[in-house]
Amino acid sequence: MTGKVKSFEPLKGCGIITTLTGEELPVQSRNVNMSGVVVLNKNDIVEYELGTDDNGKEQAVNVSLISKVEYAVKLSKLTFKDFGLDVKSNILNPPKCETHDEYCLVKYSNTDELQNNICRLVCNSGKYPCGVAVIKRDNSIVVGYSDSEKPTEICRFKVFGIKDAPKKQQNLSVGELVSKTYGLENYGIMVELEDDFYQTIMD
Structure with a gap:
């Protein structure tokens, strides 16, 4: 049918x-x-x-x-409130993409490149403690956050599997991961739309 x-x-x-x-x-x-x-x-x-x-x-x-x-049509409607977070603490401020008319970060072709860019965003934010959460299409969340001892020099990364996580983490929402688990006061959220396309949630 x-x-x-x-x-x-x-x-x-x-x-x-x-x-x-x-x-x-x-x-x-x-x-x-x-x-x-x-x-x-x-x-x-x-x-x-x-x-x-x-x-x-x-x-x-x-x-x-x-x-x-197109993916961007639906996911562009996600807001910080959907994750229990305050948009005032958002550290990401990218321009709109020409092709999608959405706030995006593009051309992250592999995990290393994605992590390097997350680290760059965290370290260049000028805010501490801070981090960036990326919601992947493979049911995982990548969280990159500033190091507690050298916040402007070292980034830490954790990956959480939404379906495979222990009951207590199944899941801490993205909001709980960045605010409660790591105590981050400043943050950003990206959603993977395609293999090399990541949309930044801005509202």
């Missing part, structure tokens, strides 16, 4: 699919055939089968994407 995505919240991992007859079916990320972080955007066209949840209510299962709108 074919339907259209009405809404989807990637942080909660659930959304609504509108069927061809106008009915609405709930969908959960675990029932979507997509590797990495599951992100469905409004008006994405999907194929699905009817199934039931633990309470016996109908839901969409075995969901596959047929036609996808």
